[in-house]
Amino acid sequence: MSDLPALAPATKHNHARCVRDALDTAEAVCARRGARLTALRRHVLELIWRSHKAIKAYEILDQLAGEIGAARPPTVYRALEFLMAHGLVHRVDSLNAFVGCADASHRHDAQFFICDACGTVREIDDVTIGRAVSRGAERLGFEVERRMIELHGRCGSCQ
Ligand SMILES: [Zn+2]
Ligand SMILES: [Zn+2]
Numbered sequence: 001m002s003d004l005p006a007l008a009p010a011t012k013h014n015h016a017r018c019v020r021d022a023l024d025t026a027e028a029v030c031a032r033r034g035a036r037l038t039a040l041r042r043h044v045l046e047l048i049w050r051s052h053k054a055i056k057a058y059e060i061l062d063q064l065a066g067e068i069g070a071a072r073p074p075t076v077y078r079a080l081e082f083l084m085a086h087g088l089v090h091r092v093d094s095l096n097a098f099v100g101c102a103d104a105s106h107r108h109d110a111q112f113f114i115c116d117a118c119g120t121v122r123e124i125d126d127v128t129i130g131r132a133v134s135r136g137a138e139r140l141g142f143e144v145e146r147r148m149i150e151l152h153g154r155c156g157s158c159q
């Protein structure tokens with residue numbers, strides 16, 4: 001299990017650094033895969049990284065709408081698809097919203113801890129959970145198509 005910085009408390013950290021790291025990682029990941037992080041894709045990623053809370057697609061559209069030359073919804077949805085495909089953002093199914101990946105440099109299954117008070121979403125990447133799920137699926141002869149492990153509750157700051 002990797003000890004991700006995302007587990008640090010949401011408050012009292014240098015968020016500008018989170019954003020900078022996320023954008024640097026995105027550039028590196030795209031360069032390595034020969035994918036293009038266009039200005040819009042980068043911008044959508046930045047909007048998602050404004051906080052550690054999950055953001056809904058319409059909120060991204062709303063924020064873009066205030067800008068000159070705002071992108072049309074299909075373009076924004078395609079940008080989101082791209083960011084998800086490259087593991088730069090995750091979709092939090094139970095919130096129907098998106099959150100920046102805290103460790104996008106390698107592919108992983110993520111497990112999410114979602115604070116219902118402040119909305120902060122933290123991820124861990126614990127391979128033993130993934131393995132346990134795979135073992136269970138094998139035992140049941142179950143073909144897993146989507147994996148979401150999302151836990152709701154109160155974060156350390158909100159308890
Ligand atoms: Zn941060
Ligand atoms: Zn992740």
Ligand SMILES: [Zn+2]
Pocket residue numbers: 115116117118119120154155156157158
């Ligand atoms: Zn909280």
